[in-house]
Amino acid sequence: MGERSKYNTKQREYILDYLESVGGDHITAADVCEHFRSGANPMGQSTVYRQLERLVDEGVINKYTFDAGSPACFEYIGKTGHVKDGVCFHCKCESCGTLIHMHCDELASIGGHLYSEHGFSLDPRRTVFYGICKACSEKE
Amino acid sequence: MGERSKYNTKQREYILDYLESVGGDHITAADVCEHFRSGANPMGQSTVYRQLERLVDEGVINKYTFDAGSPACFEYIGKTGHVKDGVCFHCKCESCGTLIHMHCDELASIGGHLYSEHGFSLDPRRTVFYGICKACSEKE
């Protein structure tokens, strides 16, 4: 699940603490920068991007990419890489922009299907389903 | 499936012709710009972006977004919005970057599941499955 960081810097600890504190919420690199901008521990944006990239490699956080031009989202998993409720899928509403977390065995099974039938190893952490959410469907 | 274009300009026709000529291949906005750069019908890049956006709204072409920073891909569907072999899914290999077209009933069924069980209307034209393709799996 990627390389280990060799050094353990203050900045790395601060970012980890922040990610852990927001729990399962999705935050952007800009959110992290903003959080540390006026605090006691200011941090360069290069450091934020580089640490986030590293944490993704280590499997500590997930990264989700949506429309080009909109910032990537990061989500804390935990140092063990263990996700309690099994694989988590994400649905993004094209109308209101809401990101829905979904724990569903049937969805999880398509990973197996893709692999056995098409030889494709699905990465649920990167895959996002686009569509229209329930609330927006009922609105129109 | 979105608004109709009010005017029918030469540029619009040129872009449509080009999209149709490359068929199901995926091309970027930059590809379109490049194709018309040194030809007899030069075209501003704003026009390319604006027409592509409009054609997506009209349902004439599909747009796929991958990692932020990498360009979006466009794919011709046809003026009727009809796709011969049913819904087409896309898998993108995170290792080699290959984009795989996939026509699969089982995948199509997850759309129904998402709707009936989760109230989510999947948009297969925007959804991309990320993972590792067969060739790359066997390589390692």
Place this chain on the structure above:
DNA sequence: TTGCGTGCAAAGGTTTTGCATGGCA
């Protein structure tokens, strides 16, 4: 001491926008 991490600034690439001009209906 070694060399990785940080920070600043600048560049990179894609996409959007302001505004005057041109062209379709």
Place this chain on the structure above:
DNA sequence: TGCCATGCAAAACCTTTGCACGCAA
């Protein structure tokens, strides 16, 4: 003629990179 589309340039946006300095081990 009226209004939309075009084109150029510049901006906006997120992200990456070069380089010197600082800090962890």
